[in-house]
Structures are given as structure tokens and as C-alpha cells.
Amino acid sequence: MADVDHHRRDWEALGELDPLYAVLSAPEAKHGAWDTGAFLATGERDAVRILDACSALGLPSSRGAAFELGCGVGRITRALAPHFERAVGVDISAAMISGARALEPPCPTCEWIVNLHPDLRAFPDGGFDLVLSFIVLQHIPDRAVISSYLREMARILAPGGALVVQVPASMPVRQRVQWRRRAYRALRTARVPEAVLYERMGLDPIRMNWLPRRDVEAALRLGGATVVSVQDGWLGDGSRTGREENLTYVATR
Numbered sequence: 001m002a003d004v005d006h007h008r009r010d011w012e013a014l015g016e017l018d019p020l021y022a023v024l025s026a027p028e029a030k031h032g033a034w035d036t037g038a039f040l041a042t043g044e045r046d047a048v049r050i051l052d053a054c055s056a057l058g059l060p061s062s063r064g065a066a067f068e069l070g071c072g073v074g075r076i077t078r079a080l081a082p083h084f085e086r087a088v089g090v091d092i093s094a095a096m097i098s099g100a101r102a103l104e105p106p107c108p109t110c111e112w113i114v115n116l117h118p119d120l121r122a123f124p125d126g127g128f129d130l131v132l133s134f135i136v137l138q139h140i141p142d143r144a145v146i147s148s149y150l151r152e153m154a155r156i157l158a159p160g161g162a163l164v165v166q167v168p169a170s171m172p173v174r175q176r177v178q179w180r181r182r183a184y185r186a187l188r189t190a191r192v193p194e195a196v197l198y199e200r201m202g203l204d205p206i207r208m209n210w211l212p213r214r215d216v217e218a219a220l221r222l223g224g225a226t227v228v229s230v231q232d233g234w235l236g237d238g239s240r241t242g243r244e245e246n247l248t249y250v251a252t253r
């Protein structure tokens with residue numbers, strides 16, 4: 001429970017301190033240095049990759065509603081919106097959702113929602129033709145919670161819909177130490193303010209987790225979806241960082 005609370009507060013703080021870098025951590029873009037146009041262009045490219053990967057599999061069968069879990073400031077959601085009647089971006093961080101609402105130009109068919117539940121109870125069974133999540137589940141501390149979100153994503157997927165989700169399948173032992181995050185947590189316990197840790201000491205709370213492929217497939221199956229394709233990296237763009245083995249799954253029901 002403490003982990004869940006820390007997790008929510010950490011993303012709240014990151015959403016206030018440096019939202020674009022927290023979403024996409026290009027080293028040169030730290031401390032507010034992302035150019036907004038360049039940042040949004042990465043979302044356009046990811047949206048095209050997602051839609052192309054789905055189209056190659058004949059998915060989704062209709063383009064009513066899209067859903068992104070962990071949308072951040074809406075980098076991908078807003079790029080997908082023109083391809084659907086509506087697009088729903090959901091995040092645990094109210095600061096990220098405020099950022100999504102504030103980004104220009106506004107997205108008239110986007111809905112931005114804060115979800116603090118460890119599930120997607122606010123969303124109906126089969127309500128979405130595209131359900132997606134990128135660079136999100138890897139940051140969730142508890143693997144049981146990752147599995148539960150995967151089940152929930154499958155539950156809200158419409159028949160003939162496409163579920164696209166990226167999750168690292170493993171991580172080398174040396175990478176699991178995450179000293180930067182541990183130092184951040186210890187100093188937060190000593191009440192050092194987040195801004196001091198992040199801006200002056202270069203520490204951040206970002207956690208990296210993973211879920212083996214068999215567990216991802218089992219969770220999606222429990223939610224009623226079947227995996228139809230598994231690709232390396234972020235949809236085959238070769239972005240294995242050398243640290244974790246990223247996989248992107250496409251499933252349908």
C-alpha cells in the first residue's frame with residue numbers, strides 16, 4: 001500500500017516538475033528543455049507505428065473509441081484522436097492530466113481522466129476499439145497490479161478491437177539495483193523536498209519493473225483477449241536499450 005501511495009505521489013511530483021521529460025526521457029531534454037513541437041512529433045510517429053502494426057493484422061474492425069492507459073500529457077492519445085470518433089486518455093497523475101488539457105493545439109475529441117483506482121472500473125466492458133499502453137506498466141511497483149491492469153485492458157476491449165501494450169519481459173540483475181530511485185526514496189523519507197532531489201541532486205523516483213511474456217499473455221487471456229503478435233522493442237523499432245528486453249504485444253478478442 002505504501003508503494004502504491006509513493007507511486008502516485010512520485011508521478012504527481014514528476015508531472016509538476018518536468019512533465020515532458022518524465023514522459024520521454026531524452027537526456028538532452030531534462031529540466032524543461034523539450035521543444036514541444038519535437039515532443040509532439042514523437043507521438044505522431046508512435047501513433048503511425050501503432051496504427052500500421054494493427055492494420056497489418058486487420059485490426060481494429062471499427063474506429064469508434066480509443067483508450068490510452070497512462071497517457072501522461074497525451075503525447076500519443078492526441079495523435080490517435082483524428083483516427084477515431086473519440087480518444088480517452090487516463091492517468092494516475094492529476095498534474096499530467098492538467099498538462100494534457102493545457103497542451104496546444106487543443107484536442108476537441110479527447111477526454112482526459114484521472115484514475116486513482118488500481119483497476120479500470122470506471123470503464124465499461126468492450127467499450128473501446130483500440131486500447132493501448134506504452135512506457136507505463138514498467139513503472140508500476142507491484143507485478144500483481146501490472147497483471148491486473150492487463151486483465152482490465154482486455155476487459156474494456158471491444159470484439160474485433162486491438163489491444164497494444166508494451167512491457168519489458170526481463171531486466172538484467174545489475175539494472176535492478178536502481179540506486180537513484182533508492183536514494184530518492186531514502187531522502188524523501190528524511191523529508192528532503194522533491195524539487196531539491198530532482199533539480200539539484202539529479203535524483204528521480206522512476207522505477208523499472210518487468211513481467212515475463214508468459215505472465216503477460218496469461219493476464220490478457222484471463223481478461224478475454226488473445227495475443228496475435230509479439231514484437232521486439234516498441235513495435236519493432238529496434239529500441240532495445242540493452243538494459244531491458246522490451247516487448248510489444250498486440251491482442252484482440
Ligand SMILES: C[S@@+](CC[C@H](N)C(=O)[O-])C[C@H]1O[C@@H](n2cnc3c(N)ncnc32)[C@H](O)[C@@H]1O
Pocket residue numbers: 011012022023024069070071072073074075076090091092093096115133134135136139140
Ligand atoms: C513515461 S510516462 C508515458 C506517458 C505516455 N504513455 C506516453 O508514451 O507519452 C508514464 C505515465 O504513466 C502514468 N502512470 C503510472 N502509473 C499509472 C497507473 N497505475 N495508472 C495510470 N497511469 C499511470 C504516469 O503518471 C505517467 O504519466
